[in-house]
Amino acid sequence: MNQSTVPNMICPMPVAPTDTITLSHGEGGRVMRRLIRDRIGAKFGDGNVQLHSDAACLGNLVGEVAMTTDSYVVSPLFFPGGDIGSLAVHGTVNDLAMAGARPLFLTLALILEEGLSVETLDSIIDSIASAARQCDVKIVAGDTKVVPKGAADQIFINTTGIGVHQHTRRMSACQIQPNDCLIVSGPLARHGLAVLAARESIALSPPPRSDSAPLHRVATELLQTLGDDLRTMRDATRGGVAAVLHEWAEESEHAMWVDESTLPLLPESRGVCELLGLDPLFVANEGTFVVAVAPDRVDDALTVLRSHAAVGEPSVIGQARRRKLSPVLVARGLGADQPLDEPIAAMLPRIC
């Protein structure tokens, strides 16, 4: 067909509004530009996403710079206590906070599956914007890709965080000494069980709620109050507290000993773990973290933790010991110390 036979057909073609993401939202044209400008960038306010620049300018940062990155692929996207958007902000902010850095900036990379509803995307972007405000971080750069249906699970998010260290001290499990006390900031296993119950449609009353929350303020106060007596801290995400303890044992070359009877658990969490045969030490958390402190500063650490209501009720769960055989031990049942496995993979519910 000769172009001259269709004189009224001009490029670009009119774009019909759509209620789902299509491949054209990722192809670099007007549709993509409108999506980013109107549905994403507009939600973050002035001083956030620098839409017209290839690279964000962060200005002069005071202090040693820390950077971290993480990708979020949770299913379902929305669960009691949170969603993939707030999770993507809290998770990266917490990685900086646990390293002792003050979070300042985030990047936001979205991989959208063709067919994702725009309404869902709006909700997630709103949640990201709200969480970023809550954490005092600016979203300074981003990227959006659309992949064909089936190539992703609705939406994947990557956030990279940049912050500055506020103290000369660095968090390291190498600083843990025998007799140091291990504290968890609040009830265990809430995030993993909330996602599991939502994903598998396990009807529970009350349903487990995720503990997803930012930790930068409580981390800063712990660091300021305890100084060198705060040996290290870590959010107990995938692999749960067990994974943290194994990492610390390996880095410090000491044993991490935990008394099972002191593990804080909400009744609903305990119920689900009993029902499905899951060990709460292995189940993921999002806003719950483990702290190693000098033994004579435990009360100070507990006071700081208790002053942050969102953290929950902290509990001393064990101590570091000189290692003899096993890196991580749990006193269970009649009091025998038993080795705690390193998580192999996600726990699976048993059949009997």
Add this chain to the structure above:
Amino acid sequence: MKYLDEFRDIQAARSLIQRIRQAATRPWVLMDVCGGQTHSLVRSGIEQELIGSVELIHGPGCPVCVTSTQLIDFAVALSLRPQTIVASFGDMIRVPGAGGSLMQARSRGGDLQMVYSPVDAIEFAKTHPDHEVVFFAVGFETTAPATALAVIQAVELNLSNFTIVPAHVRVLPAMEAIMAMPDNRVEGFLAAGHVCSITGFDVYEPFVSKHQVPVVVTGFEPMDLLEGILRSLTLLETSQAVVENCYGRGVQRNGNVSAQSLIDRVYEIDDRDWRGFGTISGGGYRLRSPFVRFDACEKFADVFPREQATETTCRGADVMSGRIKPKQCPAFGTTCTPESPLGAPMVSSEGACAAYHRFDPVSIETP
């Protein structure tokens, strides 16, 4: 937690341990039949506390562990078949067959769905009419009624895209097989409470009369197990071979009659290959003829593996029959671990070797 904490009371448990020590005039050999009991005994440290009074040996009672490699390989092959979804309980999907596990098959493109009930698999079949949905029907008498219910639902819904891999096993024939072993050492059994909640405990009367060993039905919490052990010892010390129920809150003499009738309606007793044991007479179920169209082994006979893989280095059968303790197997913790199990008792968290690997007490230097 009500109905739970009272069965984990450490002071009460210590009191029972003391009574057990006083009751035993010599070390008695008891077998806990079920993997859940093994798990609880090792986890709570009871086994260590009773050394010298009771030797606990751990039976074959983990249905995941004893599922034959042939059936696992079949499920793997089905998951890789086009337009076919295999639905399975969670702890089955990591168990390796000769050609890997269902989880490994998923990474190669297999279609696998974890479910919590056979009835969930029916829902998949309803919502995926263009797919074959195959439920991997694993478990003792505890889960067999739910599978039977799913099959009956499939009939009522006239589903033509739903089948099961029939892998249900029966506990009593396995106990018979252990008693028939020439070097058997078992002097009494702790029967599995959850199985008895379906079957009742009357079914053990002929077994007890034949073998003159006491059978005590127990639950799974530390206090349940300790009470069962104390009762077993009392029976052994007084030479009474009877069946007793120490799990009154979960088990009735006649069991769950409705569940039994579901099983009887859908299944008939069949010989079954138990991983590590070989064929056990009457050790499992097969679908009765009106339901045989729901048997995946029949419907997909073209992908059923011809040969059963044999395990040469694993001494799992010796563990499950009480001949050796898990740590006496030369492969334990070296070439055989939960990440890379060689044999049946290491494959599921309910297996005796896995329980020892996970919970075996150790000593450390305290500060």
